[in-house]
Amino acid sequence: MLERTHLTIIREVDRQGSLTAAANVLCLTQSALSHTVKKMEQHLGTAVWDREGRNLRLTQAGQYLLALANRVLPQMEHAEERMKQYAQGQRGTLRIGMECHPCYQWLLKVVSPYLARWPDVDVDVKQKFQFGGIGALFGYDIDILVTPDPLRKPGLCFEPVFDYEQVLVVGPGHRLAQLPFIPPEELADEVLITYPVEIDRLDIYNQFLMPANVMPKRHKVIETTDIMLQMVASGRGVAALPRWLVEEYAGKVAISPVRLGKRGIAKQIFLGVRETDAAIDYLKAFVELARESDWNATGKAV
Structure with a gap:
């Protein structure tokens, strides 16, 4: 019978990269873990890993069991914590x-x-x-x-x-600050600062720039909002953020919001x-x- 212990071992060996490291995490000796693995494979009638020297590589059966472990074990752990x-x-x-x-x-x-x-x-x-x-x-x-x-x-x-509006954020004195709205082509000469998110999930790209076949001069990634807005305020680039967030920071940092396109991005x-x-x-x-x-x-x- 396939047991929870077997799934736990398969997941931990995959996480740690070796039986030795997995045994330490599971508070087992390596020999005890190896014995459990051998019995599991005998019971299942198929190998879970292929041994390549000191390395282990999951077989097709092992990959299936790992996927099962990653689905089932978090649910069981969540249920136990809830109980x-x-x-x-x-x-x-x-x-x-x-x-x-x-x-x-x-x-x-x-x-x-x-x-x-x-x-x-x-x-x-x-x-x-x-x-x-x-x-x-x-x-x-x-x-x-x-x-x-x-x-x-x-x-x-x-x-x-x-609901909120996505707007362009610019620094004081920026050439775009006084425009009623920003056409996409105006960003072709700008450094665009964004969070570390895939481009196809950034609204400024998928709803504004890419439909117009426009790309910024350069794309810079920054993780924190505070640093991003300091960069914008110092003239190092522009960013696209929710209007409510820009308005909240406007009293602390010299920045201004400008609408993206005539209709904006809702x-x-x-x-x-x-x-x-x-x-x-x-x-x-x-x-x-x-x-x-x-x-x-x-x-x-x-």
């Missing part, structure tokens, strides 16, 4: 995944009243996922996904929580959850609180 929390009279931890780099300021304004209303629920925020945000939801690594670009999949539901932030979890009280309360928050032009909850 432990129930047994201790706790509601649990709300794990929020972020696919929206500039949304931390918004998230903080939602989390603060949420924690006050739900004192027996902890909040954790994750930004990097092994299989992307959707994979993290399906894999039970997170409970809520914050994203401006929902990918509709069976088993998931997405709720829009607020966006929404969505919260995605698993359909099976949508009725959980503390998770549902977070979605409702986020949806009911009224956001004005400065990005402040009112």
Whole structure:
């Protein structure tokens, strides 16, 4: 019979790269782990790894079992943690995944009243996922996904929580600052600063530049909002960000928002959850609180 222990071993050997390292993590001797692996392969009637000197390479059967382990084990671990929390009279931890780099300021304004209303629920925020945000939801690594670009999949539901406009951010005295709106071709001579996100997922590219067959002079990647805006303020480039975020920083940094195109770029932030979890009280309360928050032009909850 295929057991959870077998899946755990397969996952850990893949993570650590060797039986020796996996044995240390699993608190086993190498001989004990090797014996378990041998019995598992005998029982399954097929090899899980091919031995190439000191290296191990998953066979086709091993690759199938690894994929199974990566799907099943996180769900079991999540269920065990949830049961432990129930047994201790706790509601649990709300794990929020972020696919929206500039949304931390918004998230903080939602989390603060949420924690006050739900004192027996902890909040954790994750930004990097092994299989992307959707994979993290399906894999039970997170409970809520914050994203401006929902990918509709069976088993998931997405709720829009607020609208915003994506704008170009320029520094003081920039040649584009006084324009009523920016045509795409105006960015051909600009250094465009963005978060470290694939180009095909950046709105400034897929909704503005690429349809007009225009590319910026140079593309620069910066991870943090504060540094990005300092770079813009110092004339080192331009950026595309939500208007509410730009307005919030405008009092601290010398920057200005300008509309992208005559009609602008309208966006929404969505919260995605698993359909099976949508009725959980503390998770549902977070979605409702986020949806009911009224956001004005400065990005402040009112």
